[in-house]
Amino acid sequence: MAENMSEELQWRITSFFDYWRERHAFIRDLDFSKHSHEANVLLWGELDQLSNLWAGNIGSKQCGKKMGKRNIFDAFLARYGGELFQLVSLPDIWNRVDKGKAADLPENIRTFLGTVGGRCTPTVLQEQRTRCTSEDWSLDATITRTLANYPEMDRTKLEEWLTFSRYGAIAYKQMRCAYIHEGRPGKGTHSFKLHGFAERPTYRSAIYAAPPIMGFDIEFMLRVLGFCIDEFEADALALQADPVPEQ
Numbered sequence: 001m002a003e004n005m006s007e008e009l010q011w012r013i014t015s016f017f018d019y020w021r022e023r024h025a026f027i028r029d030l031d032f033s034k035h036s037h038e039a040n041v042l043l044w045g046e047l048d049q050l051s052n053l054w055a056g057n058i059g060s061k062q063c064g065k066k067m068g069k070r071n072i073f074d075a076f077l078a079r080y081g082g083e084l085f086q087l088v089s090l091p092d093i094w095n096r097v098d099k100g101k102a103a104d105l106p107e108n109i110r111t112f113l114g115t116v117g118g119r120c121t122p123t124v125l126q127e128q129r130t131r132c133t134s135e136d137w138s139l140d141a142t143i144t145r146t147l148a149n150y151p152e153m154d155r156t157k158l159e160e161w162l163t164f165s166r167y168g169a170i171a172y173k174q175m176r177c178a179y180i181h182e183g184r185p186g187k188g189t190h191s192f193k194l195h196g197f198a199e200r201p202t203y204r205s206a207i208y209a210a211p212p213i214m215g216f217d218i219e220f221m222l223r224v225l226g227f228c229i230d231e232f233e234a235d236a237l238a239l240q241a242d243p244v245p246e247q
Contacts (some may be wrong), residue, residue: 005240016243017233020050022196024225032218035176038192039218044176047225051076054232058241073176074168078139080231081224084200085168086138090117091131091205093142098210105161109153112146122208130194131203131212134194139166167201171216190215199221 023046030039048069055063055072059079061071077085096102097114105113117137137145142162147153162168174186185191190213194202198219205213236243 001132005237009240009242010237012244013236017229017236020046020229024222024229027225028222037179037220040175040179040185041183043081043218043221043225044179046047047077047221047228048073048172048176048180050228050232053245056245057243058232058235058239059241061101069164070169070172073172074163074166075222077171078166079169080228081168082227085166085224086132086140087133087136087167088139088162089167089170089212089214090119090136090142090165091203091210092170093162094119095210096165105158106150106153108171109146109150109158112149116142116145119208119210122206126208127206129207131205131207131209133200133203135207139163167214169228170214171201171221174214175216175221188213191217191236193217214247 008196010056023042025245027039027042027046032039039181051073052069054076055067059072059075061077063080074085093113093116097110102110102113117135138160139162143159144160145153147155170188174189176185178186178189187213190204192202192204194204196202196214197215197217200220201216202215203212204215232243235241
């Protein structure tokens with residue numbers, strides 16, 4: 001028990017997270033070959049619910065009152081989901097620039113981000129090689145490299161724009177929203193069991209292809225959900241913060 005924590009508060013915290021572990025176990029025990037749809041709806045819904053509970057309590061200072069649901073979901077995964085959710089998809093950044101979705105950024109920044117990470121016209125061999133997550137950069141690294149070239153750029157504005165290309169934000173759009181609202185994965189994702197599918201997101205698009213096609217397999221995301229539950233609980237215990245919503 002944390003120092004000076006009452007037994008009642010500790011019970012409330014541990015009971016709360018035990019409840020979410022039961023939900024996690026229920027999803028884990030489904031036959032994914034028959035119930036992939038149901039498993040995804042439940043998993044993405046659970047991550048969404050936990051992220052909102054976190055934003056209303058422990059994460060309230062980080063999220064603020066004006067942060068949108070997609071950014072809350074992304075911030076939750078960035079904090080508790082592991083290092084992979086620190087990454088931005090560089091092809092997603094390129095695609096947003098190509099589509100004119102960076103109009104609020106200065107022209108020189110748009111030009112830089114349109115090729116950041118070594119984007120070039122692919123060779124025949126590069127067109128045949130699938131992109132790996134190891135070829136993407138973290139959000140912080142992308143900001144640092146951009147500001148190293150353009151130190152006059154407002155860091156906060158740049159970060160706000162880049163965050164929408166972080167893996168959690170992409171997963172929210174392509175998986176959470178698509179499954180909850182349409183009952184299917186988004187057009188920018190896939191369900192193929194590519195190499196490493198249970199350990200990381202996978203691309204089914206070429207190294208320089210934009211827009212990217214990214215997959216977030218149920219087995220990988222179950223591991224992430226487990227991390228999030230454990231780490232959220234550890235924060236709640238350390239901070240002695242009751243995560244149970246007030247009635």
